Amino acid sequence: MSTPTLESPPAVPEEIQSFTVTLSVRRFNPEVDDEPHWENFDVEMYATDRILDALHKIKWEQDGSLSFRRSCAHGICGSDAMRINGRNRLACKTLIKDLDITKPVTVEAIKGLPLEKDLIVDMEPFFASFREVQPFLMAQNTPKDGKERIQTVAQRERFDDTTKCILCAACTSSCPVFWTDGQYFGPAAIVNAHRFIFDSRDENAAVRLDILNDKEGVWRCRTTFNCTEACPRGIQVTQAIAEVKQAIMRGKP
Amino acid sequence: MTSTIAAPRSPYARAPRKNGVNWEKWGWIYMRVSGVVLVVLIFGHLFVNLLVGEGVSALDFAFVAGKLSNPFWQWWDVSMLWLALIHGGNGMRTLVNDYATTRVARGILKSAILVAVVVLIVLGTLVVFTFDACPAGQPADLLPTFCQAL
Numbered sequence: 346m347s348t349p350t351l352e353s354p355p356a357v358p359e360e361i362q363s364f365t366v367t368l369s370v371r372r373f374n375p376e377v378d379d380e381p382h383w384e385n386f387d388v389e390m391y392a393t394d395r396i397l398d399a400l401h402k403i404k405w406e407q408d409g410s411l412s413f414r415r416s417c418a419h420g421i422c423g424s425d426a427m428r429i430n431g432r433n434r435l436a437c438k439t440l441i442k443d444l445d446i447t448k449p450v451t452v453e454a455i456k457g458l459p460l461e462k463d464l465i466v467d468m469e470p471f472f473a474s475f476r477e478v479q480p481f482l483m484a485q486n487t488p489k490d491g492k493e494r495i496q497t498v499a500q501r502e503r504f505d506d507t508t509k510c511i512l513c514a515a516c517t518s519s520c521p522v523f524w525t526d527g528q529y530f531g532p533a534a535i536v537n538a539h540r541f542i543f544d545s546r547d548e549n550a551a552v553r554l555d556i557l558n559d560k561e562g563v564w565r566c567r568t569t570f571n572c573t574e575a576c577p578r579g580i581q582v583t584q585a586i587a588e589v590k591q592a593i594m595r596g597k598p
Numbered sequence: 599m600t601s602t603i604a605a606p607r608s609p610y611a612r613a614p615r616k617n618g619v620n621w622e623k624w625g626w627i628y629m630r631v632s633g634v635v636l637v638v639l640i641f642g643h644l645f646v647n648l649l650v651g652e653g654v655s656a657l658d659f660a661f662v663a664g665k666l667s668n669p670f671w672q673w674w675d676v677s678m679l680w681l682a683l684i685h686g687g688n689g690m691r692t693l694v695n696d697y698a699t700t701r702v703a704r705g706i707l708k709s710a711i712l713v714a715v716v717v718l719i720v721l722g723t724l725v726v727f728t729f730d731a732c733p734a735g736q737p738a739d740l741l742p743t744f745c746q747a748l
Binding site (some may be wrong): 562567590593 | 625626696697740
């Protein structure tokens with residue numbers, strides 16, 4: 346007596362191919378090193394893994410001293426902007442399959458901000474510029490009947506692109522003018538000013554235009570388009586800066 | 599390895615904002631306006647000098663002397679001189695602002711640019727408006743041949 350068996354064995358799930366990826370990470374420990382240096386790590390990765398997963402693997406399995414910022418790991422919090430193969434990217438949105446893994450993938454901290462440790466920079470100068478443009482709604486009037494301030498679809502559409510900013514600093518730290526002396530406000534601050542300058546509910550556009558009509562304001566932009574290329578949210582950053590320039594010339598949004 | 603920009607270790611402090619006229623905006627507008635005007639002036643200049651009539655073979659001392667005796671071409675050339683030199687000088691100034699890192703280097707380079715622009719504008723304007731191909735009372739063998747016809 347034989348037990349009934351299936352004619353053909355159930356299809357074995359095809360094994361997903363994995364790759365050995367070499368990550369070249371620019372390390373810096375302020376307590377030991379005078380200068381940053383490059384260190385290579387080999388990690389086993391799938392094509393659908395991200396650079397952030399590779400960094401996690403290194404930190405959890407190889408070298409616990411590797412330091413980097415990350416919070417949500419899904420491209421919303423803006424913590425893990427870094428220079429991957431020489432381009433500013435979010436580590437959590439950069440897939441292994443999109444990189445050339447025949448060579449080591451370089452990972453380093455974003456440029457132009459003071460380096461603190463490994464992939465961590467001091468973001469304070471970046472946020473200081475952001476604060477300077479007064480990125481909050483300023484309206485003197487009270488809305489009718491104590492209700493919300495009404496806006497048409499077209500009025501909302503006007504500044505929709507610049508509401509997407511997650512303040513990851515990928516744009517500002519890709520800007521060659523910002524690299525020179527760090528005095529330039531930087532694309533991110535201008536994008537966030539743009540978001541309120543062109544908001545029909547806001548009444549202090551003139552103040553922000555005056556702040557950005559500065560020696561270190563919008564006029565230092567050379568339209569290099571590095572910021573637009575770097576933005577992980579696809580904001581047309583250079584266009585936003587140009588629109589602020591136009592608004593300054595008109596004297597109103 | 600990718601070329602890297604050394605990261606600063608200490609935070610920057612933004613220089614306090616100066617009051618007064620903001621020249622950056624006017625500099626930016628000047629670059630756009632003069633650029634458009636210069637396209638017309640320079641291509642007009644090249645067209646008249648190199649293509650019209652006999653073309654480039656007509657270019658000689660007499661051709662230039664003839665043009666510079668005409669008030670229309672005098673003003674054409676002077677506007678080209680002023681617009682182009684200030685346009686170029688301002689462009690060089692922004693380059694210095696972007697690339698010179700120390701205050702002293704910045705000051706020296708920007709003053710050198712200013713001196714070069716002013717000297718060239720003054721000399722050029724002087725030449726265009728005071729140029730005389732046949733100065734009176736000069737020995738005839740030093741003058742171009744067409745002066746005898748005058």
